[in-house]
Amino acid sequence: MSADPSSPNDPRPGPLPAVWLDLIADEANGRGADVIARAAEVLGRAPTDEERSALHRALGHAVALRSLARLDAPVSLEGRVVAGLEAGHRQDRAVSLVGSLPRVTAPEELDDLVRDVAEQDVTEPTAPAVLDRLVAERIGDPEAATVRSMTGRLDRQGAPSDLDERMLAGPTPFRRLSLARWAASVAAAVMLVVALRLIETPEAEEPTVEFRITRIDSLASSGLSSVDRVFLSSLTGETFGR
Amino acid sequence: MSGPLRTDPDRELVLECQADLGEGFGGAFRRLYDLYKDRVYNVCYRITGSATDALDASQETFGIVHRKIGAFRFESKFSSWVYRIAVNASIDIKRRSGTRSVASLEALQSSNDGDGPGALEIKDEATEAPTAAASRHELEVDIQRAIDRLSPKMRSIIVLRYLESLSYDEIADVLAISLGTVKSRLSRAHAALDRELTPIVDRHFIHGG
Numbered sequence: 133m134s135a136d137p138s139s140p141n142d143p144r145p146g147p148l149p150a151v152w153l154d155l156i157a158d159e160a161n162g163r164g165a166d167v168i169a170r171a172a173e174v175l176g177r178a179p180t181d182e183e184r185s186a187l188h189r190a191l192g193h194a195v196a197l198r199s200l201a202r203l204d205a206p207v208s209l210e211g212r213v214v215a216g217l218e219a220g221h222r223q224d225r226a227v228s229l230v231g232s233l234p235r236v237t238a239p240e241e242l243d244d245l246v247r248d249v250a251e252q253d254v255t256e257p258t259a260p261a262v263l264d265r266l267v268a269e270r271i272g273d274p275e276a277a278t279v280r281s282m283t284g285r286l287d288r289q290g291a292p293s294d295l296d297e298r299m300l301a302g303p304t305p306f307r308r309l310s311l312a313r314w315a316a317s318v319a320a321a322v323m324l325v326v327a328l329r330l331i332e333t334p335e336a337e338e339p340t341v342e343f344r345i346t347r348i349d350s351l352a353s354s355g356l357s358s359v360d361r362v363f364l365s366s367l368t369g370e371t372f373g374r
Numbered sequence: 375m376s377g378p379l380r381t382d383p384d385r386e387l388v389l390e391c392q393a394d395l396g397e398g399f400g401g402a403f404r405r406l407y408d409l410y411k412d413r414v415y416n417v418c419y420r421i422t423g424s425a426t427d428a429l430d431a432s433q434e435t436f437g438i439v440h441r442k443i444g445a446f447r448f449e450s451k452f453s454s455w456v457y458r459i460a461v462n463a464s465i466d467i468k469r470r471s472g473t474r475s476v477a478s479l480e481a482l483q484s485s486n487d488g489d490g491p492g493a494l495e496i497k498d499e500a501t502e503a504p505t506a507a508a509s510r511h512e513l514e515v516d517i518q519r520a521i522d523r524l525s526p527k528m529r530s531i532i533v534l535r536y537l538e539s540l541s542y543d544e545i546a547d548v549l550a551i552s553l554g555t556v557k558s559r560l561s562r563a564h565a566a567l568d569r570e571l572t573p574i575v576d577r578h579f580i581h582g583g
Contacts, residue, residue, distance in 0.1 A: 150557040192575035197536035205415035212433040
């Protein structure tokens, strides 16, 4: 028995000897006679109980399978086959027709067109002059160039139409302020300026104080001014000139 | 595997088909179709387990036969060649459809209503008792289900051997395997059927009488 590359799910061969397969088919066809005797004969020995049991089971399989009814091909099959063949014929005809199309030669005009194209003066495009300046700027001052480049990309905004309407409408809101509010604003500003000056002035005019200690034995003998003498006599009770 | 066959019973018909390939479905090919349609449909039905898939596989089979018959050189028996195409188309369509289910009892019953396509040939149905008819239908479904649970290779070999009654040589030719492999695989198929089919056989053929 040769190797059988069956799927892994296939069971291993059972105890049924392969030489009995013909016997089973004959028996299922009703041609068998004394199947056990014939089985022993083809096997060349008496079958074991296991083999005998397997033979009976296999005979049952064969009889059951043979009992399946033969089916008539449905009538619709013919229509499907015809349709399939017709479709195939249509495809064949289409392929045949396409294959039978004559080859056409290229018109003479094509030669002239190709020659014109081939003879065209094709110059290589050159970089625009502005590129030199842009590169120089970029290298010389990269940050400025970047800023210029980025801001240059910003869209310029058009003045909104509201502006026109406001201009046509008359005085600005500033002019429409009442006189009282205008005066109040000016007064507040003046007061603010004055307050600031007042805060700043003491610091600017702060006097420098100098002390001088002088020993005086008598008001009369001192070289004090009359004002100083009066001031000191009020402190000491001395009457100068006495 | 058989060598070139000089006595193929379909030789004349095949040569006629090859002579008028442009005739489409008419002429010799129509006769060839009538000769093989039931065999092809039965193989397709038993392998796919579905009337719809069987119809697709049968159509595919005849389409391939028509396209390739011009190149057939009798290196094998013509019937084996047709069976091979039918088996391969059935396995392919079964794989593509992905259906593991077998034809349901309802499908079998509906296909048996009236004399329409797919009707089961129960010769004495008119005189058969309703319970017996129901039992027969149930048996059909059970056996088909058991076949369907086999691997595609085993299913093919069981169908060709026990339903189409092909010889081992013909099966080897159809499946492109050696004679020894045919017997080995058939023996394995019986072992696989033990689990599925033996209880059915016991129920219907022994207890059922």
